[in-house]
Amino acid sequence: xxxxxxxxxxxxxDNVRKALTDIGxxxxxxxxxxxxxxxxxHMEVYRGVEYEVKFLPKxxxxxAVSAEKLDQVIDVIQEAARTGEIGDGKIFIYNMQVVVRIxxxxxxxxxx
Amino acid sequence: MMKKEDSGVGIPGFxxxxxxxxxxxxxxxxxxxxxxxxxxxxxxxxxTGDTAWLLISTALVMLMTPGLxxxxxxxxxxxxxxxxxxxxxxxxxxxxxxxxLWGYTLAFGPDIGGxxxxxxxxxxxxxxxxxxxxxxxxxxxAFMMFQGxxxxxxxxxITGAFAERMKFSAxxxxxxxxxxxxxxxxxxxxxxGGWIGTKIGALDFAGGTVVHINSAIAAITAAVIIGKRKGxxxxxxxxxxxxxTILGAALLWFGWFGFNAGSALTAGGLASLAFVTTNTAAAxxxxxxxxxxxxxxxxxxxxxxxxxxxxxxxxxxxAAGFVSPMxxxxxxxxAGIFCYxxxxxxxxxxxxxxxxxxxxxxVGGLWGALATGLFASTAVNSAGANGLFFGNPSLFTAQVxxxxxxxxxxxxxxxxxxxxxxxxxxxxxxxEEEVVGLDLSQHGETGYNL
Numbered sequence: 001x002x003x004x005x006x007x008x009x010x011x012x013x014d015n016v017r018k019a020l021t022d023i024g025x026x027x028x029x030x031x032x033x034x035x036x037x038x039x040x041x042h043m044e045v046y047r048g049v050e051y052e053v054k055f056l057p058k059x060x061x062x063x064a065v066s067a068e069k070l071d072q073v074i075d076v077i078q079e080a081a082r083t084g085e086i087g088d089g090k091i092f093i094y095n096m097q098v099v100v101r102i103x104x105x106x107x108x109x110x111x112x
Numbered sequence: 113m114m115k116k117e118d119s120g121v122g123i124p125g126f127x128x129x130x131x132x133x134x135x136x137x138x139x140x141x142x143x144x145x146x147x148x149x150x151x152x153x154x155x156x157x158x159x160t161g162d163t164a165w166l167l168i169s170t171a172l173v174m175l176m177t178p179g180l181x182x183x184x185x186x187x188x189x190x191x192x193x194x195x196x197x198x199x200x201x202x203x204x205x206x207x208x209x210x211x212x213l214w215g216y217t218l219a220f221g222p223d224i225g226g227x228x229x230x231x232x233x234x235x236x237x238x239x240x241x242x243x244x245x246x247x248x249x250x251x252x253x254a255f256m257m258f259q260g261x262x263x264x265x266x267x268x269x270i271t272g273a274f275a276e277r278m279k280f281s282a283x284x285x286x287x288x289x290x291x292x293x294x295x296x297x298x299x300x301x302x303x304x305g306g307w308i309g310t311k312i313g314a315l316d317f318a319g320g321t322v323v324h325i326n327s328a329i330a331a332i333t334a335a336v337i338i339g340k341r342k343g344x345x346x347x348x349x350x351x352x353x354x355x356x357t358i359l360g361a362a363l364l365w366f367g368w369f370g371f372n373a374g375s376a377l378t379a380g381g382l383a384s385l386a387f388v389t390t391n392t393a394a395a396x397x398x399x400x401x402x403x404x405x406x407x408x409x410x411x412x413x414x415x416x417x418x419x420x421x422x423x424x425x426x427x428x429x430x431a432a433g434f435v436s437p438m439x440x441x442x443x444x445x446x447a448g449i450f451c452y453x454x455x456x457x458x459x460x461x462x463x464x465x466x467x468x469x470x471x472x473x474x475v476g477g478l479w480g481a482l483a484t485g486l487f488a489s490t491a492v493n494s495a496g497a498n499g500l501f502f503g504n505p506s507l508f509t510a511q512v513x514x515x516x517x518x519x520x521x522x523x524x525x526x527x528x529x530x531x532x533x534x535x536x537x538x539x540x541x542x543x544e545e546e547v548v549g550l551d552l553s554q555h556g557e558t559g560y561n562l
Binding site: 044045046047048049050051052053 | 409419459
């Protein structure tokens with residue numbers, strides 16, 4: 001089992017959600033996050049005082065998947081989140097030890 | 113049980129020890145005053161239209177102070193939102209009481225040597241339903257309360273300079289002393305029969321010198337004495353809720369109709385003129401500020417538009433009943449550009465007038481006072497005077513003298529008041545209290561709980 005964690009642009013979220021649902025992904029968690037990568041930050045000016053905003057807002061989505069579905073999920077996210085511009089984000093994959101469905105107590109892949 | 117910790121808000125020891133004595137003296141004083149007040153019935157000479165407009169204007173000006181609370185509250189960081197709003201709100205409460213006890217009589221009581229009002233109306237003794245000496249068609253009480261709302265908003269304007277770091281107990285003491293020692297005298301000089309209004313002949317329709325220059329000089333003095341906020345110009349200290357600031361600016365604009373058009377003290381042509389010049393100048397200044405930053409930085413900002421509107425309202429204040437609507441456009445355009453330049457200079461000079469009281473109210477107020485000396489016309493208001501552009505350079509000179517006198521007096525007395533408070537209870541919160549924020553450290557609550 002794998003945990004897919006992807007940092008994407010806000011406006012691609014709906015695209016990514018739809019694409020994942022289309023390939024049978026049944027759940028995800030999203031978090032509003034801030035960070036920087038190669039895109040760096042931007043300037044904001046308030047009454048003449050300039051601030052360099054170093055952390056940009058992004059959306060982080062987390063999807064738990066079975067090992068055999070992993071490559072398909074990565075491809076779908078990469079395709080749906082991509083604009084070709086700098087700042088499109090990154091996808092991180094972790095090994096996942098246990099999944100528990102709280103209502104039934106089921107464990108493992110059937111709980112995903 | 114909660115343990116009482118040593119926080120910056122604590123009432124100083126010498127006050128606690130004498131508290132019962134003070135309460136007893138104060139209560140006795142109030143009983144004495146209330147026994148001496150005999151309110152007469154409806155007196156001759158009262159105009160009901162004028163009275164209705166002045167009462168409504170008083171309520172409009174009252175709303176400006178909570179409006180200012182939102183205007184400032186949106187500009188600070190979220191940890192200081194309640195502390196900042198509290199500054200304006202508690203000043204509304206404190207000055208309301210100070211004004212009826214002794215503030216009004218010091219400002220408008222019988223003139224003593226052109227510098228201060230006498231104590232004839234201490235505790236509103238003799239201030240009743242008969243016509244007011246300075247406004248013969250409205251009850252004295254209505255005039256007193258209208259003026260009281262001006263006394264309220266003036267110290268509230270100052271709080272923008274020391275936002276996010278002032279100790280609450282110090283603010284309370286400052287408000288009482290400043291209203292008594294600075295606002296009331298300056299108000300007397302200009303409007304209450306004092307030397308600026310009667311001898312110099314300067315014009316101030318609704319408070320360019322009394323309210324705006326006065327508060328702005330006090331503000332910059334306070335900003336210098338209390339010092340910069342921790343992290344100023346080093347870390348991002350950005351407004352936390354600009355929609356709140358915009359709401360506040362809208363309330364200020366709305367209330368300003370009472371401030372300026374109400375200052376006619378009658379409900380007629382003069383009030384209508386001031387109403388039109390006020391709206392026109394606010395709009396022109398908002399546009400000129402937005403155009404200036406559009407040209408200089410490439411984008412017009414919402415914060416800029418509302419800042420410009422307030423700058424225009426400030427600038428038209430002394431001129432509102434003395435200039436034509438076309439002059440109001442020019443005064444507004446000047447206000448937007450001059451104040452925009454001023455706030456751009458602020459970070460380069462390095463003092464931390466946190467919410468630009470000097471940049472908006474000082475520069476806008478001074479421009480307005482001088483512009484009154486340029487654009488005033490007796491063709492518009494025969495009770496006024498002609499300005500420089502209408503062939504009378506002496507009015508411009510009078511405006512310069514009135515502004516300079518206000519700057520010097522307000523600067524010096526504010527400096528003394530602040531130093532005395534700093535030596536006794538202290539002006540500034542502790543560093544850790546400043547980091548935590550005023551909401552939690554001064555008031556034990558937070559503005560936003562999710």
